[in-house]
Amino acid sequence: MTDDRFFERAGPFSLGEIAAHVHGEMDNRSSSEFPIHDVSNLETAETGQISLFSDIKYAGAFVGTRASVVITDRKLAAREHNETSLLICDNPRLAFAQVGHMFYPPDRILEGVQPVTPVHRTACVGTGTQISAGAVIGANAKIGARCVIGANAVIGPGTEIGDDCVIGANCVVSHALIGSRVTMAPNCTIGSAGFSFVPSSTGLLRVPQLGRVIIEDDVEFGANCAIDRGAVGDTVIGRGTMFDNLVHIAHNVQIGHHCLIAGQVGIAGSTVVGSFVMMGGQVGVSDHLTIGAGARLAAKAGVTRDVAPGETVGGYPAVPVRDWHRQTVAVRKLAARKDK
Numbered sequence: 001m002t003d004d005r006f007f008e009r010a011g012p013f014s015l016g017e018i019a020a021h022v023h024g025e026m027d028n029r030s031s032s033e034f035p036i037h038d039v040s041n042l043e044t045a046e047t048g049q050i051s052l053f054s055d056i057k058y059a060g061a062f063v064g065t066r067a068s069v070v071i072t073d074r075k076l077a078a079r080e081h082n083e084t085s086l087l088i089c090d091n092p093r094l095a096f097a098q099v100g101h102m103f104y105p106p107d108r109i110l111e112g113v114q115p116v117t118p119v120h121r122t123a124c125v126g127t128g129t130q131i132s133a134g135a136v137i138g139a140n141a142k143i144g145a146r147c148v149i150g151a152n153a154v155i156g157p158g159t160e161i162g163d164d165c166v167i168g169a170n171c172v173v174s175h176a177l178i179g180s181r182v183t184m185a186p187n188c189t190i191g192s193a194g195f196s197f198v199p200s201s202t203g204l205l206r207v208p209q210l211g212r213v214i215i216e217d218d219v220e221f222g223a224n225c226a227i228d229r230g231a232v233g234d235t236v237i238g239r240g241t242m243f244d245n246l247v248h249i250a251h252n253v254q255i256g257h258h259c260l261i262a263g264q265v266g267i268a269g270s271t272v273v274g275s276f277v278m279m280g281g282q283v284g285v286s287d288h289l290t291i292g293a294g295a296r297l298a299a300k301a302g303v304t305r306d307v308a309p310g311e312t313v314g315g316y317p318a319v320p321v322r323d324w325h326r327q328t329v330a331v332r333k334l335a336a337r338k339d340k
Helices: 015-022 056-064 092-103 321-339
Strands: 049-052 069-072 085-088 176-178 189-192 197-200 203-206 213-215 226-228 235-237 312-314
Touching (some): 015 069, 049 092, 069 092, 092 197, 092 203, 213 226, 226 235
Parallel strands (some): 189 226
């Protein structure tokens, strides 16, 4: 279920309406009149929600999902599942994105010049908090005690920030629940839409980004960091994790506690990073990977596979660090022979 503090949901829609919209075929267990109230992922879906199964990697979740309807293709529909209703589509990811846009259409445009309201009347600001010049606090936002909101910062509607936080100048924070003692240097963006598109007959369709960013206590962000909200589900940053400048964390990434992330690191969507992980500058991590607790990723490593707990890797593609050093020495020797 999406968070009503951040998203306005349309519907419900009947399964028949949804099937017609995405040109899908209902299986023989489905009722066209059955009401669907929301979209969700396989793991967290509840009765009345519709989900997606488009990757064999999630076959286990497909078996136990509580979703009333799952969008999938004919091949994957043959996999074991718990007799939930299926909506068969040629391109399940495209169909799921289209359904997401049914439930969450674009925000209505409010024509004209909006009044200047630095702190919305429904916002709640704790005692001892400083709101600097030009900052904007949105509707129903909650800011704890003794915080500093920097000049021209924007705190979006429904956002919650704990006590003793510092939000630097020009930061934009939305779709986020933030703990206490969190610090953001200037120009950070928290809660922006993730980079996710599906090809369609008319071009690229953006996949709705309907999750949140959850930031636990004692996290620190350097300048110009970008943390995307989840697509379906949340992006999570564990307590005590430290980010250098210019770090990008994509949608649905989960980072454990007390990690160190150096400058210009990029972590692609749905990757899980364990606790006490260290990443050197310019590390790139591919999507849907698992980086085990205590792993170390050398600067400029390009990680395209899972990394075991406590493992140290380097190079591109990243390999155990000793292998990387051997490769570097071997290449140097080959180059020296060629020069001779």
